[in-house]
Amino acid sequence: MTAVHDEIMTTEEFEELARLAGRVSEGIRLEFIDGRLGAKAPANGDHGRILQWLIRVFILARPDLFLSIEQGLQVDAYRKGRARPDGALTDADAFVGQGEWAEPAPVLMVVEVTSRDRDTEHRDRREKPVAYAATGIPVYLLVDREFAEITVFSQPVDGRYQRRVTVSIGDSVELPEPVGLALDTEPIKAWV
Template sequence: MTAVHESLMTTEEFEELARAADRIAEGVRLEFVNAQLAAKAMPDGDHGRIMQWLIRTFMMFRPELFLTPQQGLRIDRYRTGRARPDGALAAADAFVGQGEWADPEPVLLVVEVTSDDQGTERRDRQEKPRAYAETGIPVYLLIDRDSCEVTIYSEPRVDRYERSLTVPFGATVELPHPVNVELDTEPLKDWVR
């Protein structure tokens, strides 16, 4: 038997709800992944420090690119989903003039850093790898603070990434083409709960 997912709402209804949530409830970040509404936890200090470290790393090794935090992206095969990855790596001007939900075409890598909420397992480890692969984003970097591991997904094909590599915090790992950056994950050990 095949499961059928019926959307709770249209993409337009979601965007209206997300705008209202931004105005009314400070700190609420909504996403619409796999036709399901989700609230994303606000980042804590360690989460923010990890993002600072990544921004600095990419600026040192790929200065022509910028890791944009919280840029909304139109995701999935038909671009009807909406996600706010913790970071989207693209040319510095890639999102200029795009508004809240940008075209993901110029994105080379998305980053998610796990948060302390009950939706992390489903959202960051299951739904987002599929949605980002369907979107054609070349690399998905998951920094998993629960398991103290980094997982790199690459080579998107239809609805999944063909390759994934998981290493413990402390390992040095190569972010594959088109990113081509060596990432020493040793500092991540200092920013876990």
């Protein structure tokens, strides 16, 4: 996350800023994690293609679930943080009637696909696993294009994922319950 402001901001101030930013530029995606304001880089075609592929995988393997793209979630301690994961796996109606920043309780898994920006190390590899675990999201799938790896974080306990499995893109990896799916990542090689 690229810090644009080092002072503490309230959640309400962030939501207003995010709403205004969305009106000014459709490419800007703001997040507010651990009291820090940040912006995600606009996704490129390969990033989007990986998400399309994951949507198809889940439609075929788990038709009872749906991967929602960029649904805002309330994360972090006391739900004061705001994150916009690349994907949130839930049942199809989980976000019906919710606003821009939904409760994370129905989320079974979040997905992040790294962008080619300077803040990926801090945002996707350090901040997000802590925020998602603290929120109790059971599984975090990180598609790391820089290192050509897939990391699956699971078993959140006391704000930390207890289990972390990393494989090379192209290998198969198990998405543990409540997802319960073996993911063959060979097709992703074309988009890394």
